[in-house]
Amino acid sequence: MIVAPRPLGADATIGILGGGQLGRMLALAAARLGFKCHVLCPDPQSCAFDVVRRVTEADYTDKEALDRFANDVDVVTYEFENVPAETATFLSARRPVLPDPKILATTQDRLLEKTFVTSLGIAVAPFAAVDDLAGLEAALASVGRPAVLKTRRFGYDGKGQVTIRAGDDPAVAWAEIGEQPAILEAFVPFEREVSVVVARGLDGTVQSFDLCENEHRDHILKVTRVPAAVPAAIADTARAIAGRIAEAFGYVGVMAVEMFWVAEGGGRVLVNEIAPRVHNSGHWTQDGCTVSQFEQHIRAVAGWPLAVPVRHGRAEMLNLIGAEVHDHKAWLSVPGASVHLYGKPVVRPGRKMGHVNRVFRD
Amino acid sequence: MIVAPRPLGADATIGILGGGQLGRMLALAAARLGFKCHVLCPDPQSCAFDVVRRVTEADYTDKEALDRFANDVDVVTYEFENVPAETATFLSARRPVLPDPKILATTQDRLLEKTFVTSLGIAVAPFAAVDDLAGLEAALASVGRPAVLKTRRFGYDGKGQVTIRAGDDPAVAWAEIGEQPAILEAFVPFEREVSVVVARGLDGTVQSFDLCENEHRDHILKVTRVPAAVPAAIADTARAIAGRIAEAFGYVGVMAVEMFWVAEGGGRVLVNEIAPRVHNSGHWTQDGCTVSQFEQHIRAVAGWPLAVPVRHGRAEMLNLIGAEVHDHKAWLSVPGASVHLYGKPVVRPGRKMGHVNRVFRD
Numbered sequence: 043m044i045v046a047p048r049p050l051g052a053d054a055t056i057g058i059l060g061g062g063q064l065g066r067m068l069a070l071a072a073a074r075l076g077f078k079c080h081v082l083c084p085d086p087q088s089c090a091f092d093v094v095r096r097v098t099e100a101d102y103t104d105k106e107a108l109d110r111f112a113n114d115v116d117v118v119t120y121e122f123e124n125v126p127a128e129t130a131t132f133l134s135a136r137r138p139v140l141p142d143p144k145i146l147a148t149t150q151d152r153l154l155e156k157t158f159v160t161s162l163g164i165a166v167a168p169f170a171a172v173d174d175l176a177g178l179e180a181a182l183a184s185v186g187r188p189a190v191l192k193t194r195r196f197g198y199d200g201k202g203q204v205t206i207r208a209g210d211d212p213a214v215a216w217a218e219i220g221e222q223p224a225i226l227e228a229f230v231p232f233e234r235e236v237s238v239v240v241a242r243g244l245d246g247t248v249q250s251f252d253l254c255e256n257e258h259r260d261h262i263l264k265v266t267r268v269p270a271a272v273p274a275a276i277a278d279t280a281r282a283i284a285g286r287i288a289e290a291f292g293y294v295g296v297m298a299v300e301m302f303w304v305a306e307g308g309g310r311v312l313v314n315e316i317a318p319r320v321h322n323s324g325h326w327t328q329d330g331c332t333v334s335q336f337e338q339h340i341r342a343v344a345g346w347p348l349a350v351p352v353r354h355g356r357a358e359m360l361n362l363i364g365a366e367v368h369d370h371k372a373w374l375s376v377p378g379a380s381v382h383l384y385g386k387p388v389v390r391p392g393r394k395m396g397h398v399n400r401v402f403r404d
Numbered sequence: 405m406i407v408a409p410r411p412l413g414a415d416a417t418i419g420i421l422g423g424g425q426l427g428r429m430l431a432l433a434a435a436r437l438g439f440k441c442h443v444l445c446p447d448p449q450s451c452a453f454d455v456v457r458r459v460t461e462a463d464y465t466d467k468e469a470l471d472r473f474a475n476d477v478d479v480v481t482y483e484f485e486n487v488p489a490e491t492a493t494f495l496s497a498r499r500p501v502l503p504d505p506k507i508l509a510t511t512q513d514r515l516l517e518k519t520f521v522t523s524l525g526i527a528v529a530p531f532a533a534v535d536d537l538a539g540l541e542a543a544l545a546s547v548g549r550p551a552v553l554k555t556r557r558f559g560y561d562g563k564g565q566v567t568i569r570a571g572d573d574p575a576v577a578w579a580e581i582g583e584q585p586a587i588l589e590a591f592v593p594f595e596r597e598v599s600v601v602v603a604r605g606l607d608g609t610v611q612s613f614d615l616c617e618n619e620h621r622d623h624i625l626k627v628t629r630v631p632a633a634v635p636a637a638i639a640d641t642a643r644a645i646a647g648r649i650a651e652a653f654g655y656v657g658v659m660a661v662e663m664f665w666v667a668e669g670g671g672r673v674l675v676n677e678i679a680p681r682v683h684n685s686g687h688w689t690q691d692g693c694t695v696s697q698f699e700q701h702i703r704a705v706a707g708w709p710l711a712v713p714v715r716h717g718r719a720e721m722l723n724l725i726g727a728e729v730h731d732h733k734a735w736l737s738v739p740g741a742s743v744h745l746y747g748k749p750v751v752r753p754g755r756k757m758g759h760v761n762r763v764f765r766d
Contacts, residue, residue, distance in 0.1 A: 052732070052745055070432055073455045076745025076758065092457050093435045329694065332740050332763060341736070350739040354716045354763075370414070374703070377712040378694050383414055383438025396438065401694060401716075 047138035047244055047294070049345030050116050052076045056340065057115030057137070059102065059129070061088025063384040063394060064121035064320050067328070069093050071336035077344065082111045089385045090121075102129045112136035119295060119343045123149055123318050124196060140244075140343040141295040141318055148291075149318045152194045153225050159313045162290050164283050166313050167302070168228040174221075178212045181226035188229040191215050193222045201261075205229065230312060232302035236270045238284035239324035241338040242293045244345040248285045249338065251331065251351050253277040256300070256323050259363075262392060266323045266359040268330065272303050280311050287316065296320050296339035322361065322394070329380040329399040330357030356402040367395035378402065409500035409606055409656065411707030412478050414438045418702065419477030419499070421464065421491070423450025425746040425756060426483035426682050429690070431455050433698035439706065444473045451747045452483075464491045474498035481657060481705045485511055485680050486558060502606075502705040503657040503680055510653075511680045514556045515587050521675045524652050526645050528675050529664070530590040536583075540574045543588035550591040553577050555584045563623075567591065592674060594664035598632045600646035601686035603700040604655045606707040610647045611700065613693065613713050615639040618662070618685050621725075624754060628685045628721040630692065634665050642673050649678065658682050658701035684723065684756070691742040691761040692719030718764040729757035740764065 050056075056072050058065045061083030069079040069090055080096040081088065091097045096114060100107030103126060111133075112118065118139045123146060130143030148154045156166050170181035172191065182189060187210075193202035204215045206226075235258065240250040255270035256263055270277060284299040291297075298321030300314045324335035333349035341348055362369060367389055370381045383396040412418075418434050420427045423445030431441040431452055442458040443450065453459045458476060462469030465488060473495075474480065480501045485508060492505030510516045518528050532543035534553065544551060549572075555564035566577045568588075597620065602612040617632035618625055632639060646661040653659075660683030662676045686697035695711035703710055724731060729751055732743045745758040 052729075053747070053749065066435070070435055070455075073428070073432055073747070074742075074744055076747040078454050078747065092440050093432075093455055094457070095454050095459070097457070332691065332742060347737045349736070349742075352740050352763075352765075354765075367414075374711070375709045378714050380436075380694060380711075382436055385415070385435070385438040385440065387415065401714075403714075 044134040045136065045138050047117060047140055047343075047345055049244065050077070054078070054116040054344065055080055055096070055114060056343065057082065057111055057118040058090065058121060059083075059118065059125055060121035061085060061090035061097075062121060063089060063386075065090035066093055066384060067336045068119070068121060068320065068339060071334055072340045074337060075340060075344070075346075077340065080111060080115050082107070087387050092385055102126050105132060108132055109136070117343055119339070121319055141291070141293050141297070145291050145293065145318050149316050150195055152192055153223075155316055156225065158290075159287065159316070162286055164286065164313055165310060167230045169225050172224040172226050175213055175216050178216050178224075178226065182206065182212060185226050185228045190227045190229055191219055191224055192227065193219050193224050195223070230302050230304060231306070232312070233305040234270065234272065234303045235300065235314070236272065236280060236303050236311075237298050237300045237321065237323040238280050239296060239298045239321055239327070239335050240281070240284040240288050241296045241335070241342055241348050242288040243342050243348045244294050245347070246289075247348050248288055249348045249351060250281045250284055251324060251327055251335065252353055253280045254323055254326065260392070262361070262363060262394075263322045264361055264363070266326055268326055268353070268357045270303070273309060276303055276309055276311060283311060283313065287313075293318070295342045296324070296335050298323055323359075325382070325397050326357040326359040326399050327351065328382070330354055330401045354401050354403075356404060358400045358402075360398045360400070361394055362396040362398065364391040364393055364395065365389055370396055370398070373398045376400070406496040407498065407500050409479060409502055409705075409707055411606065412439070416440070416478040416706065417442055417458070417476060418705065419444065419473055419480040420452065420483060421445075421480065421487055422483035423447060423452035423459075424483060425451060425748075427452035428455055428746060429698045430481070430483060430682065430701060433696055434702045436699060437702060437706070437708075439702065442473060442477050444469070449749050454747055464488055467494060470494055471498070479705055481701070483681055503653070503655050503659070507653050507655065507680050511678050512557055514554055515585075517678055518587065520652075521649065521678070524648055526648065526675055527672060529592045532588050534586040534588050537575055537578050540578050540586075540588065544568065544574060547588050547590045552589045552591055553581055553586055554589065555581050555586050557585070592664050592666060593668070594674070595667040596632065596634065596665045597662065597676070598634065598642060598665050598673070599628075599660050599662045599683065599685040600642050601658060601660045601683055601689070601697050602643070602646040602650050603658045603697070603704055603710050604650040605704050605710045606656050607709070608651075609710050610650055611710045611713060612643045612646055613686060613689055613697065614715055615642045616685055616688065622754070624723070624725060624756075625684045626723055626725070628688055630688055630715070630719045632665075635671060638665055638671055638673060645673060645675065649675075655680075657704045658686070658697050660685055685721075687744070687759050688719040688721040688761050689713065690744070692716050692763045716763050716765070718766060720762045720764070722760045722762070723756055724758040724760065726753040726755055726757065727751055732758055732760070735760045738762070
């Protein structure tokens with residue numbers, strides 16, 4: 043039994059699983075629309091706790107806490123893709139959970155995700171399932187080298203993946219990822235990494251933001267630029283792909299589709315990864331667009347109409363990672379720059395501490 | 405003894421006196437910059453309570469509560485101009501209070517305010533002090549009719565004022581405002597009501613937003629449009645006046661200066677009223693500008709550098725008053741419109757429930 047969603051009244055409370063910066067920015071966007079939020083997170087130092095009145099500090103598997111949380115909210119959404127399946131099932135029996143947690147089963151597993159995307163007739167890099175070392179040898183024979191071996195589950199920001207080049211010993215790579223179920227992906231000589239942040243409403247309406255291009259550093263997103271410097275036809279194709287995936291999922295909320303733009307041979311787009319949540323590559327929308335990805339997500343899960351996004355100009359988002367958070371001081375005085383800090387109490391290397399959005403009217 | 409302000413660290417807590425929509429939007433802007441907020445307000449249903457973790461529900465004269473509040477915050481600011489003087493004095497001995505509460509003594513009293521502005525060589529409509537009925541007769545003789553009789557203190561949204569036209573009995577007007585200390589102002593045949601929202605930083609930097617024009621209905625702001633349709637020289641003069649007032653006050657934070665644009669005789673600007681706080685006529689900045697008035701105020705009271713505001717285009721703000729809050733549904737689907745709802749639990753006639761910002765790139 044699951045509880046079906048319906049449009050919320052303006053006095054409703056939205057429950058958010060996860061208390062990081064995405065939860066925080068979702069709560070801030072919800073507040074603009076008059077909604078209250080209740081954040082559940084096991085971490086007592088959750089930065090999202092600071093911007094809501096009601097918080098639950100509890101583990102995601104704490105049934106008693108989940109029950110109290112569900113009773114206090116009108117709809118549940120989440121800021122991260124690794125919501126445990128049993129948590130989702132437990133909550134779904136009590137309140138609508140959006141986007142539908144069934145989607146997580148697909149996006150939490152790289153093999154299921156690629157298989158799903160491929161089934162829609164959408165291109166991905168050549169891949170093969172890997173369950174043991176023999177399977178890895180076979181996969182390398184079919185996919186070729188260089189290739190990237192990735193765990194099927196729980197990989198993010200470059201964790202759980204290793205590149206296998208000519209001469210590399212597959213056994214070392216297999217040991218490195220912990221001998222877990224994996225997939226091997228062909229290493230695609232792409233021109234740019236691009237992404238589409240797309241929203242789908244409860245009424246089935248789809249609205250995508252403009253295609254952006256992303257630069258990573260140490261496997262962590264560093265810069266997003268929008269619009270992406272790709273041919274218009276590529277941008278149109280990419281946005282259409284994101285819309286088709288959202289529709290195929292029956293998705294409600296905001297998701298991001300990361301893709302590779304491969305320029306050779308006339309140009310094409312390959313889907314790399316789906317993030318079933320608001321996404322770092324959509325942060326520019328807070329200042330560069332008439333509606334942010336966070337508000338668009340809240341509108342969707344509230345069953346309210348999506349906004350039609352209109353971009354203010356060329357935009358750029360720069361992550362402040364680890365000690366780079368101190369750079370915010372210099373950014374405060376740059377005309378057209380908007381500084382966002384997440385209020386995280388501890389600076390750690392690789393930790394996303396804030397970001398800077400810039401809008402250019404040229 | 406007062407505590408002198410200094411720049412806050414990013415982990416600081418800002419105390420806000422007043423829990424209405426202005427306090428709420430200040431807290432949301434502070435959260436973008438990573439600050440925590442603590443809101444103090446006597447009303448248990450304060451809509452600003454919903455967007456912060458720490459609240460104090462107490463009267464502004466409750467010394468024990470004020471002491472606890474002061475101990476929990478690094479700086480104190482306020483969302484309304486009628487902060488009791490004893491509250492300000494009590495808090496100032498414990499934490500920096502910005503803008504300096506001494507300014508409130510001037511802006512809380514129309515006679516002191518007009519006298520102060522006039523002392524800067526800035527024009528206001530002709531006025532005279534009125535302390536009794538005989539004084540009102542004398543004031544009418546000097547100022548002429550029509551004229552507006554206003555209580556010196558605690559007037560807002562048209563409360564505490566009455567127009568005296570030819571043939572009206574001054575005694576009736578005097579009774580109507582409760583026989584309180586008042587001023588009589590000449591009724592100026594103005595072309596437009598305009599306002600400047602100006603910020604002054606702890607370092608003395610002044611940044612003003614573009615001049616906007618305001619339309620009132622039943623003495624309550626209904627629409628703000630920016631830029632105001634006035635000659636460029638008038639807009640420059642108006643912004644310069646606002647900056648001079650902020651400097652003369654040694655102001656830290658955002659304030660609004662409401663003015664009349666009188667077109668006849670070559671055109672001039674008369675200062676009508678000063679609001680020592682963020683102001684309804686600055687709400688358009690949330691979506692129409694690279695920095696909002698709320699963030700600008702937070703930057704100022706935090707001792708951080710002010711941002712250089714860059715407007716995205718022509719902008720318009722429409723208040724949703726009383727039952728008009730239900731109109732938000734239609735606005736949600738209008739491209740370029742941003743809906744803001746304050747989460748107030750009870751709709752009352754004349755109550756500000758939300759607003760809509762629109763940005764036009766024409």
